[in-house]
Amino acid sequence: MAGTIFFSSGARWTASSSVFALALEALIPMISDLETHEVVAALNEGNVGMLDVEDLPPHGRVEVLQILADGRHWESVQTMITGGQGWIDALEIPMAELSALAAVAMRKGGDGSLDSGMRLRNR
Numbered sequence: 001m002a003g004t005i006f007f008s009s010g011a012r013w014t015a016s017s018s019v020f021a022l023a024l025e026a027l028i029p030m031i032s033d034l035e036t037h038e039v040v041a042a043l044n045e046g047n048v049g050m051l052d053v054e055d056l057p058p059h060g061r062v063e064v065l066q067i068l069a070d071g072r073h074w075e076s077v078q079t080m081i082t083g084g085q086g087w088i089d090a091l092e093i094p095m096a097e098l099s100a101l102a103a104v105a106m107r108k109g110g111d112g113s114l115d116s117g118m119r120l121r122n123r
Contacts, residue, residue, distance in 0.1 A: 005098065006052040007105045013098045017049060019091060023098060024051065026076035030067050036060020053105070068102030071095075 003020020005013045015023070024044040031037040035057050043051055053061055067073055074095040081087045 001049065003049040004051075005101075006050065006054065007101055008054050011101055011105065013094075013101050015094050015098075017047075019094055020049065021047075022077050022080060022091070023073055023095070026073045026080060027064065027067060030072055030076070031060065031063060033057060033060035033063055036064065040064070062106075065102045065106050068098055069106050071099050074099065 001017040002014050003017050003024075004015075005020075005023070007013075021044065024040060028037065028041050028044060031040060036059070039056060039060070040051065053064060056064060074092075077091060077095060078088055081091070
């Protein structure tokens with residue numbers, strides 16, 4: 001199983017369901033926009049396995065992109081991992097890819113729109 005975060009125009013980040021869940025669990029407490037917080041929390045609790053950033057309310061979309069782009073989600077994930085440095089090292093690349101996609105989306109207007117169709121995948 002896998003989870004995917006869709007940015008727009010086909011841009012997406014796909015990771016194993018456990019890595020996807022960690023990313024959402026780290027992201028949720030940082031979202032201050034109530035409506036967006038509720039949407040992302042419901043997706044996580046329902047084990048939906050996908051988040052389409054384009055479907056988030058505009059303010060929340062920008063906030064989520066900022067959190068992902070600046071790596072705050074990764075800092076939080078690192079504190080959640082109890083399996084040691086090997087687990088942290090294994091997650092560094094997919095979390096960096098997620099940050100890179102969010103950063104590109106922010107540069108393309110801050111609303112998550114992305115024209116290049118850039119795709120990065122967790123192997």
